[in-house]
Amino acid sequence: MCGIVGYVGRKENALHVLIEGLKTLEYRGYDSAGVAYLDKNNINIIKEKGKIVNLENKLNLDTKSSLGIGHTRWATHGEPNEINSHPHKVGKITIVHNGIIENYEELKNILKQSGYTFKSETDTEIACALIDKLYSEKNDIIKVLDKCADLLRGSYALGILIDDDLNTLYAIRKDSPLIVALGDNENYIASDVPAILKYTNKYILLENNEVAKLTNNNVTVFKNGKIINKDINTFEWNVEAAMKNGYDHFMLKEIHEQPKVIYDTVSTFFNNGIDSLIEKMPDFKKYNKIHIVACGSAYHTGLTGKSLIERYADIPVDVEIASEYRYKKLFLDEKSLVIIISQSGETADSIAALRIANDNNIDTLAIVNVVGSSIAREAKYVLYTKAGCEIAVATTKAYSAQVAMLALIAFNIAYTKGFISNSNEFMNELNNLVNKMNHLLDNIDEYLEVAKEIYQVEHVFFLGRGIDYSLAMEGSLKLKEISYIHSEAYAAGELKHGTISLIEKDTPVIAIVTDEKIAEKTISNIKEVKARGAKVILITTEKLNKVGDYYDYKLVVPNTYILVQSLLTILPLQIIAYEVAKLRGCDIDKPRNLAKSVTVE
Numbered sequence: 001m002c003g004i005v006g007y008v009g010r011k012e013n014a015l016h017v018l019i020e021g022l023k024t025l026e027y028r029g030y031d032s033a034g035v036a037y038l039d040k041n042n043i044n045i046i047k048e049k050g051k052i053v054n055l056e057n058k059l060n061l062d063t064k065s066s067l068g069i070g071h072t073r074w075a076t077h078g079e080p081n082e083i084n085s086h087p088h089k090v091g092k093i094t095i096v097h098n099g100i101i102e103n104y105e106e107l108k109n110i111l112k113q114s115g116y117t118f119k120s121e122t123d124t125e126i127a128c129a130l131i132d133k134l135y136s137e138k139n140d141i142i143k144v145l146d147k148c149a150d151l152l153r154g155s156y157a158l159g160i161l162i163d164d165d166l167n168t169l170y171a172i173r174k175d176s177p178l179i180v181a182l183g184d185n186e187n188y189i190a191s192d193v194p195a196i197l198k199y200t201n202k203y204i205l206l207e208n209n210e211v212a213k214l215t216n217n218n219v220t221v222f223k224n225g226k227i228i229n230k231d232i233n234t235f236e237w238n239v240e241a242a243m244k245n246g247y248d249h250f251m252l253k254e255i256h257e258q259p260k261v262i263y264d265t266v267s268t269f270f271n272n273g274i275d276s277l278i279e280k281m282p283d284f285k286k287y288n289k290i291h292i293v294a295c296g297s298a299y300h301t302g303l304t305g306k307s308l309i310e311r312y313a314d315i316p317v318d319v320e321i322a323s324e325y326r327y328k329k330l331f332l333d334e335k336s337l338v339i340i341i342s343q344s345g346e347t348a349d350s351i352a353a354l355r356i357a358n359d360n361n362i363d364t365l366a367i368v369n370v371v372g373s374s375i376a377r378e379a380k381y382v383l384y385t386k387a388g389c390e391i392a393v394a395t396t397k398a399y400s401a402q403v404a405m406l407a408l409i410a411f412n413i414a415y416t417k418g419f420i421s422n423s424n425e426f427m428n429e430l431n432n433l434v435n436k437m438n439h440l441l442d443n444i445d446e447y448l449e450v451a452k453e454i455y456q457v458e459h460v461f462f463l464g465r466g467i468d469y470s471l472a473m474e475g476s477l478k479l480k481e482i483s484y485i486h487s488e489a490y491a492a493g494e495l496k497h498g499t500i501s502l503i504e505k506d507t508p509v510i511a512i513v514t515d516e517k518i519a520e521k522t523i524s525n526i527k528e529v530k531a532r533g534a535k536v537i538l539i540t541t542e543k544l545n546k547v548g549d550y551y552d553y554k555l556v557v558p559n560t561y562i563l564v565q566s567l568l569t570i571l572p573l574q575i576i577a578y579e580v581a582k583l584r585g586c587d588i589d590k591p592r593n594l595a596k597s598v599t600v601e
């Protein structure tokens with residue numbers, strides 16, 4: 001969701017850095033793009049609707065420039081057109097913005113009374129005018145940006161240029177991601193790591209309301225007008241990790257990275273056997289209730305986690321969609337734990353849910369992929385998934401890493417409570433699991449056949465019970481978000497209470513049956529849809545594999561340790577979604593209307 005890149009440096013290649021950086025941020029989702037750069041003592045602004053290449057065609061990339069800011073806009077206020085695109089310039093101030101200024105109408109009225117007029121429909125132009133007004137009064141940009149914290153309500157990451165100081169780039173953030181990266185005689189700002197990884201792996205994390213001042217050879221950070229010391233961090237992810245490495249799409253690459261991701265996520269907890277797992281996780285003994293809060297696929301991993309924790313660790317778990325959780329009445333006490341799951345660690349609704357729990361003094365645990373992200377920093381405990389840099393908008397490897405982490409939590413609690421006594425079986429099977437995942441990913445002919453069978457349909461249904469229902473929901477989301485085929489996931493026993501009326505001849509139904517305890521029940525529900533003409537694609541395990549006349553296609557995954565079975569079952573669902581989208585010619589890594597990191601409410 002909106003990408004920001006900024007550059008100040010002696011190499012004078014601002015335009016290259018901005019355009020290349022914006023391209024690496026394309027995955028965040030956008031519908032227009034623009035740059036402002038120093039061109040012979042003037043700030044030149046060029047912007048364009050649509051893809052970055054449209055903007056690139058309007059630029060002379062050979063122009064030497066030592067200062068600039070660039071932006072990809074995901075429209076919130078006003079349609080995606082050139083005027084609403086960023087950067088915006090008012091008076092002496094030029095800005096790019098990620099986030100939402102909630103009180104922009106109020107500010108607009110005040111600014112109009114001071115004589116300001118506006119060209120665009122955006123909240124950003126209002127913020128720009130406000131900064132210009134304050135700057136014309138105070139003539140001290142650090143004080144002005146400090147003051148923004150009191151005047152701007154909402155979330156914002158801003159990159160700022162000032163006509164009076166064309167050697168300097170300024171930045172400020174509140175609740176929207178922004179990093180300051182440190183190069184050699186050049187410095188940068190960016191919404192996310194990949195934008196600057198080509199040039200440096202050293203960066204500073206800005207906290208809320210800190211102001212950064214960047215020149216080519218210096219970075220200073222201010223808080224309340226005073227210079228503060230900041231730690232310099234090093235990115236673990238390298239450039240190759242952010243490249244496609246020969247795969248047609250990032251999504252396919254990321255699907256194939258899952259065995260390694262699972263190994264990386266899990267193995268750090270077992271470097272000293274089961275003791276290290278217990279040492280490295282919070283002590284769960286004191287909790288008698290868990291809330292898991294997340295959005296989208298992360299919410300689905302929460303549902304999978306609920307099945308595991310309730311069944312094997314005997315703690316009741318409620319799973320909530322973060323955007324609902326933040327406005328509902330909560331029934332929590334000192335024995336409750338709130339787990340927030342997020343790949344990016346910057347999802348606005350999940351951050352809000354976390355803050356509500358923190359404000360109520362409830363213990364919070366973040367399961368997060370991005371080190372140092374807002375959720376990671378604000379939660380009481382944090383467990384990092386090791387999925388690396390996920391570029392495709394539709395999550396796959398981060399999803400699996402979250403499931404693996406929840407399996408570890410369930411195992412930890414079950415083991416410490418004495419419900420599971422033997423840890424060797426689990427630890428041994430983790431190695432086999434990686435091999436089994438690789439084997440499945442190397443043998444996908446049957447998945448391709450299924451994709452060919454369904455890619456032209458309008459509707460697909462997914463069925464499952466218990467943990468398989470949570471996988472059905474994720475399989476359905478993957479399919480619809482990247483292929484634009486309408487699909488619904490149903491608890492297998494629920495279909496006959498209404499939705500079965502939609503089943504007609506050849507309606508594809510993808511049915512998941514991996515849980516031995518309820519397999520027969522689900523199979524009965526599958527027979528109900530088969531009897532009404534459905535084309536059934538059954539996904540089951542080797543153990544439950546039997547011949548029957550209730551399916552048209554059968555995809556069999558190996559069995560593994562019960563807590564991590566989902567990590568195998570999800571693979572055919574991901575591959576089928578990917579192959580269907582590919583057959584339909586969709587923009588797989590950047591589906592329409594979607595953003596990778598949803599930083600607005």
Ligand code: F6R
Nearest residue numbers: 296297298342343344347394395
């Ligand atoms: C779907 C997908 C989204 C995210 C959701 C939460 O493929 O990726 O549904 O899971 O937007 O994002 P994070 O995990 O960054 O909080």
